[in-house]
Amino acid sequence: MIREIEAKALSDAVRALCIQANTILPHDLRNAICSAQEHEPSPVGQAILGDLVENYEFAEARGLPICQDTGMAVVFLDWGQDCHLTGGSLEEAVNDGVRRGYLEGHLRLSVVGDPLRRANTRDNTPAILHLRMVPGDRVDITVAPKGFGSENMTRLRMFNPSVSQQEIEDFIVDCVSQAGSNPCPPVVIGVGLGGTSEVAVELAKRALLRPAGERHPDPVYAAMEGRILERANRLGIGPQGLGGATTALSAAILTQGTHIAGLPCAVNLGCHVTRHAHIVL
Numbered sequence: 001m002i003r004e005i006e007a008k009a010l011s012d013a014v015r016a017l018c019i020q021a022n023t024i025l026p027h028d029l030r031n032a033i034c035s036a037q038e039h040e041p042s043p044v045g046q047a048i049l050g051d052l053v054e055n056y057e058f059a060e061a062r063g064l065p066i067c068q069d070t071g072m073a074v075v076f077l078d079w080g081q082d083c084h085l086t087g088g089s090l091e092e093a094v095n096d097g098v099r100r101g102y103l104e105g106h107l108r109l110s111v112v113g114d115p116l117r118r119a120n121t122r123d124n125t126p127a128i129l130h131l132r133m134v135p136g137d138r139v140d141i142t143v144a145p146k147g148f149g150s151e152n153m154t155r156l157r158m159f160n161p162s163v164s165q166q167e168i169e170d171f172i173v174d175c176v177s178q179a180g181s182n183p184c185p186p187v188v189i190g191v192g193l194g195g196t197s198e199v200a201v202e203l204a205k206r207a208l209l210r211p212a213g214e215r216h217p218d219p220v221y222a223a224m225e226g227r228i229l230e231r232a233n234r235l236g237i238g239p240q241g242l243g244g245a246t247t248a249l250s251a252a253i254l255t256q257g258t259h260i261a262g263l264p265c266a267v268n269l270g271c272h273v274t275r276h277a278h279i280v281l
Contacts, residue, residue, distance in 0.1 A: 001082070001137075002082055002083070002084050002137075003080075003082060003083050003084070003137040004083075004084050004085075004086050005083050005084070005085055005086070005139060005281055006085075006086055006087045007085055007086065007087040007088030007089070007090070007092070007093040008087060008088070008093075009281060010085070010090070010093040010094065010097065010139070010141075010281065011088075011093040011094070011096040011097040011100070012097065013097065013141055013279050013281055014075060014093070014094055014096075014097025014098060014101065014127075014141065014143060015096075015097040015098075015100040015101040015104070016101070016279075017097075017101070017141060017142075017143035017277040017278070017279060018073055018097065018098055018101025018102060018105060018107070018143055018145070018277075019101050019104075019105035019107070020143075020277040021143050021144065021145050021275040021276055021277035022065045022066065022067075022070045022071075022105065022107055022145055022275060023059055023060060023063055023064060023065060023066065023105075024059075024060050024066075024277070025056040025059075025060070025066055025273060025275065026211075026274075026275070026276060026277075028211035028212040028213065028214075029188075029212050029249065029272075029273070029274060030053075030056060031212070031213075032212040032213060032249040032250060033049055033052050033053060033056075033186070033249065033272065034053060036049055036186060036239075036246040036249060037049035037050055037053065039245070039246075040238075040239070040244050040245055040246050041244070041245055042238060042243055042244035042245065044238075044239075044242050044243060044244065045238045045239045045242065045243060045244025045245070045246055046244075048238075048239035048240050048242060048244075049186075049239050049246065052239070052272055056273070065107060065108070066273045066275065067147060067184075067271070067273045067275075068108060069108065069110065069147035069148070069149065070102070070107040070108045070110065070124075070145055070147075071110065071145030071146045071147045071148075071275070072110060072111055072124070072127070072128060072145065072146050072148070072151075073098045073101075073102070073124060073125075073127040073128065073143060073145055074127070074128045074130070074143070074144045074145070074146050074205065075094050075098070075127050075128065075129050075130065075141065075142070075143050075144075076130045076140075076141070076142040076143075076144065076206065076209070077090075077094070077129060077130065077131045077132070077139070077140070077141055077142075078132050078134045078139070078140035078141075079131060079132070079133055079134065079139055080134055080135065080136040080137045080138045080139060081133050081134065081135060081136070082135075082136060082137035083137050083138070083139055090131070091129060094127055094129055095125045095126055095127055098123075098124055098125050098127040099123040099124065099125050102123060102124035103123055107124070109121070109122055109123060109124045110124065110148075111123075111124045111125060111126070113126075128146075130202060130206075138280050138281065139280065139281040140278070140280050141278065141279050141280070141281065142209060142276055142277070142278045143276065143277050143278075144205075144208065144209060144274075144275060144276040145275050146205075146270075147184075147271060147273075149182055149183055149184055149271060150182075150183035150184065150187065150268075150269045150270055150271040150274075151268075152182065153175070153178075153179040153182055153183045153267075153269045154201065154204070154266070154267065154268050154269070155171075155175045155178075155266070155267050156197060156200060156201055156264065156265070156266045156267075157171055157264075157265050157266075158197065158262055158263075158264055158265075159171075159262070159263040159264070159265055160262070160263070161260065161261065161262060161263050163263055165224065168193070168263075168265055169224060169227060169228055169231070171265060171267075172189065172191055172228050172251075172265070172267055173228060173231045173232055173235070175189075175267040175269070176189060176232045176235060176237075176247065176248060176267075176269070177235050177237075179269055180237060180241055181237065181240060181241020181242075182241075183269045183270075183271050184240065184271035184272055184273075185237055185238065185239060185240060185241060185246075185247050185248070185271070185272065186238075186239055186246045186247055186248055186249045186272050187232075187247065187248050187249065187269045187270060187271060187272070187274075188208050188212060188248070188249055188250050188251075188252070188269070188270035188271075188274040189228060189229070189232060189248050189250065189251040189252070189267065189269060189270075190204040190205060190206070190207035190208040190252055190254075190267070190268040190269065190270060191203075191204055191207055191228075191251070191252065191253040191254070191265070191266070191267055191268075192204035192205075192206075192207060192253075192254055192255075192256075192264070192265070192266040192267075192268070193253060193254070193255045193256075193258075193263070193264070193265055194255045194256040194257055194258040194263070194264060195256040195257070195258055195264060196258070196259075196264060197264050197266075199256055199264070200256075200264035200265060200266035201266040201268065203254040203255070203256060203266065204254070204266040204267055204268035205268045206254055207252040207253060207254045207268070208252065208268060208270040208274050208276075209276050210250075210252040210254075212249050212250035212274075213249075213250055214250075214252075216252070216253055221253045221255065224253060225251045225252060225253055226251075228251040229248055229250065229251040232247050232248040232251065233245055233246060233247050233248055235247050239272075249272070
């Protein structure tokens, strides 16, 4: 049986998620920051982590943005194949939700309509939409606003398949090192391995949605995540780049099959407010 979903319902959900994601930090990141504060040996780093806790608590209590850069809206939409959208087009519904969320939520409008002419669209559209068709009659929506202090640190490398695992890990840790204070550390390290170039970059961004501290189910990749996180925290960049043992809160790897002649590797960093909000319709 086909289930019908109104475009208005989709738009309303996206609107609410844009506001929620920008004002309420996910619990996993809160716990990670609090835990880091307890174990941070640097007095400056510990004080900054305390400021981050105070910031997200204040933002939630007052309904204010956790960060002034409320990002470009990235929408992950898993659409059940037994659902039928009525009353409008999917992309228009998503953009309408982003538009209303950012305007009615009084969130900063940071999107330009053309990459060269640079005129602000004044409603934070268009959104970035990642759509997948999945089994079932439910619609899974995640809105992940992405600020560009961290987004600008994205890197992609097309490795030769003969590359060693050590070299891949070196590249990932070097990405964190080269980024320094730019992505507002402590960061979340998202890694995409495999696919093609564009798939690897999307995987890296999806990896940022995994709860902080949760490891890959494959022990090989779980161990790899642990080593990357440990090495990143030995860089000494610390909270907000002012030194300390908390440069990264989590590292997450997502993989996909790839061609015999290549091994794409993408790194996408999330800042200390790696925001996302989720709902199922």
